[in-house]
């Protein structure tokens with residue numbers, strides 16, 4: 428097969444949790460451009476519908492907008508049920524939904540800890556366990572967990588977030604072993620610092636931003652479009668021999 432054909436996603440169905448904006452939106456756009464039907468989500472159904480319509484218009488693919496709160500098991504079940512019934516299957520799951528609350532350990536309260544772990548880590552587990560059942564049955568699947576450089580290193584005021592993303596990396600490795608016999612791969616895509624809503628506090632503070640930029644050998648924050656190639660690789664046949672791995676897209680932050 429010509430090598431570029433390995434990246435094609437024609438006939439595949441993908442769900443990108445929280446794919447209505449930011450990194451998830453670029454990921455959904457990439458998967459649709461590569462040929463997949465996609466579902467994007469938001470806790471606000473209208474926001475998901477709007478993103479789905481825009482992606483459908485620009486790619487010509489089937490795109491579904493769904494209401495989803497990954498902290499709620501029933502919401503996860505309903506959303507995946509809708510993907511199956513409306514798009515006819517589920518081949519690729521991108522666990523992208525995530526939040527960050529920046530607090531030093533001495534100020535970190537139970538509510539923030541709980542919210543971050545429930546969204547970033549337990550949410551990915553809830554989506555994966557249902558999606559993986561379908562993928563196992565089909566004998567093909569891709570689960571891509573959106574980790575972070577904080578899956579591997581620390582930054583001040585990130586105890587809860589770093590715990591969730593390091594946990595997600597551990598879960599990626601263990602799930603990869605559970606699913607390897609069934610043709611399902613599980614990998615983590617680990618971004619550095621990207622220009623999205625979640626980083627508004629950094630983008631709005633010139634001194635904080637300057638400190639961050641000093642950490643990035645390539646000298647700039649990432650644009651979500653710079654994750655598009657990496658996600659298509661992990662979602663496609665091109666990565667058929669890659670599982671349990673982390674693909675860092677961080678402008679070199681973690682090299683030092």
Ligand SMILES: NC(=O)c1ccc[n+]([C@@H]2O[C@H](COP(=O)([O-])OP(=O)(O)OC[C@H]3O[C@@H](n4cnc5c(N)ncnc54)[C@H](OP(=O)(O)O)[C@@H]3O)[C@@H](O)[C@H]2O)c1
Pocket residue numbers: 444445446447448449450451468469470471474495496497498522523524525526546547550573574575576617618619620621622623624625626
């Ligand atoms: N930006 C970065 O520098 C960076 C770096 C490393 C990793 N990441 C990770 O990349 C992912 C996307 O972040 P982003 O930068 O694109 O931030 P963002 O623009 O704030 O997007 C976060 C997405 O998560 C969704 N979400 C939040 N809580 C949810 C919940 N309980 N249930 C379902 N969906 C929920 C949001 O949807 P609604 O609010 O519409 O429901 C939104 O679409 C996150 O996992 C983040 O940790 C980001």
